[in-house]
Amino acid sequence: MNADKKNTPAKPLRTVSWLDMLNASALLAITPEYGTVKRARGKEYGKQPTFIQPAPMPLEFKTIAGVKVRFAHAPRENCPTVLLMNPLPQSIVAFAPLWNGLASQFNLYAYDLPGFGGSEGGPEYMTFEAQGRFLRDFISEFDIQSPHLFGPDVGMSAALAYVTHFPNDVASLVIGDGPGIAPSSNGSVINKIVNSAFWRQVFKIAGAATFVHAGNALCYVNYAPNEEEISDYITSYSGRIGPITQWFKDYPKSLAYVDPKLSEIDKPVLVFWGAQDQLLLVENSQRLSQRLKRSKLHVFENCGHYSYQDQHERFLTMLIDWVSNEHKAV
Numbered sequence: 001m002n003a004d005k006k007n008t009p010a011k012p013l014r015t016v017s018w019l020d021m022l023n024a025s026a027l028l029a030i031t032p033e034y035g036t037v038k039r040a041r042g043k044e045y046g047k048q049p050t051f052i053q054p055a056p057m058p059l060e061f062k063t064i065a066g067v068k069v070r071f072a073h074a075p076r077e078n079c080p081t082v083l084l085m086n087p088l089p090q091s092i093v094a095f096a097p098l099w100n101g102l103a104s105q106f107n108l109y110a111y112d113l114p115g116f117g118g119s120e121g122g123p124e125y126m127t128f129e130a131q132g133r134f135l136r137d138f139i140s141e142f143d144i145q146s147p148h149l150f151g152p153d154v155g156m157s158a159a160l161a162y163v164t165h166f167p168n169d170v171a172s173l174v175i176g177d178g179p180g181i182a183p184s185s186n187g188s189v190i191n192k193i194v195n196s197a198f199w200r201q202v203f204k205i206a207g208a209a210t211f212v213h214a215g216n217a218l219c220y221v222n223y224a225p226n227e228e229e230i231s232d233y234i235t236s237y238s239g240r241i242g243p244i245t246q247w248f249k250d251y252p253k254s255l256a257y258v259d260p261k262l263s264e265i266d267k268p269v270l271v272f273w274g275a276q277d278q279l280l281l282v283e284n285s286q287r288l289s290q291r292l293k294r295s296k297l298h299v300f301e302n303c304g305h306y307s308y309q310d311q312h313e314r315f316l317t318m319l320i321d322w323v324s325n326e327h328k329a330v
Contacts, residue, residue: 013231014238020209027206027214033187033278037304040221040276049226050309054096057110059118065137067125070118071111073142074103080171080323083147084110085135085155087177087306088244089208089215091117093232097312098319105320109147111138113158115243117236126246128179128254132161136168146171148323152272152308153178154247157254164261172327173265174319176272177280177305179251181288182259185281189218193248200245208237219305221276223312262291268330269295270322274303274310294330296322 016024028034057072072092082102086092092110102108114121114134124130135158139147148171151159156178163170184190192199203211212233216225237244247254269292273285282299289297298318300311308315 011235013227014209014234015227016209016213016230016234020207020213023206023210024214024217027189027210028217031188031218033189034218037218037221037276037278040302040304042222045222046224049224050222050312051097051226053226054093054228055099057093057096057099059092061118062141064141065134067114067134068120069111069114069138071109071138072099073110074099074108076103076105076107079105079107081107081109081144081147082319082323083139083144083149084108085149085151085158086110086112086117087153087155087308088116088247089211089237090153090229090233090306091236093117093229094306094309096229097309098316101316102319106148106323109142109144112236113154115240115247116154118232123243123246126243127250128157128161128257129165131158132165135159135162136166139168145169148172148174148327150174150319151178152176153305156180157258160258160262160265163265163267164258170267172268172270172322172330174270174272174322176285177274177277177307179255179280180258181262181284181291182252182255184251184255185283185287187218187278187281189214190248190279193245194251197249200249204242204245206241208239208241209234211237211241218278219310221274221302221304221310223306223309225309262288263293266293268327270298270318270327270330271295272298272300272307272315272318274305274307275299275301276303277305277307279305296326296330 115125
């Protein structure tokens with residue numbers, strides 16, 4: 001294990017260029033779900049960011065199981081532990097709107113999955129199984145006891161892989177807007193990148209900024225990210241879209257790894273979803289909840305794929321209530 005390393009001094013912000021916008025616009029023009037998202041937005045959407053700056057998070061780096069990962073920890077003794085895992089194409093910086101509220105109540109950890117966000121790692125981490133194994137290593141490294149796992153998007157698959165295949169003392173799961181149930185009800189963009197080598201190559205050539213910009217256009221109904229958030233996401237995935245597409249290529253195999261074991265999960269599970277999620281459709285949430293032994297379903301109306309930001313105030317309340325008390329009754 002290498003010594004902890006604090007963040008390096010701030011670098012110039014990465015931005016979306018006119019070419020990135022053009023590439024994203026071309027993709028959105030052939031994405032029918034984009035019209036649904038635009039119609040759901042208010043007239044004032046996007047005129048200014050929801051937060052001028054993200055709330056500060058104590059970001060650090062540590063080498064765990066041979067890979068340098070970015071993480072954050074806000075310790076609080078004698079309180080429940082909550083462990084957050086990043087979504088794609090974002091990072092744990094996306095949890096800034098939730099961070100202070102959660103840190104005031106819980107012993108809080110967050111990390112970027114290997115191969116995603118600010119963590120190192122390549123194609124070897126582009127399966128649910130690999131991410132579940134690393135989650136085991138992260139929990140062991142910090143000697144985390146009875147965590148409540150919070151995993152949106154790709155974080156959801158890591159949480160499911162871990163609890164279905166590795167011994168654990170997880171207290172509960174909070175998962176949603178992500179893959180885990182087969183067959184998966186997908187939007188057209190997900191189907192393109194899963195089923196077509198041509199489209200995987202298109203995304204690779206278009207690059208990180210196009211990937212991030214198109215994601216923002218499709219996944220927000222209310223929230224508008226600020227420059228620092230966008231810069232972090234672009235930096236996180238610069239030069240890495242090629243390996244990321246491997247995640248989608250192996251999507252069916254990874255789903256087959258966790259789906260048969262969903263009904264065996266004997267833990268409280270809170271399933272959340274954005275009603276206007278256009279990447280992974282909300283019907284996934286209903287089928288997933290029905291497959292689980294002990295579950296509660298929370299669908300956020302007027303909310304896109306990035307539900308933890310798009311309805312961040314309601315989302316924070318949901319998380320605090322669940323971890324504090326509600327999971328005990330499920």
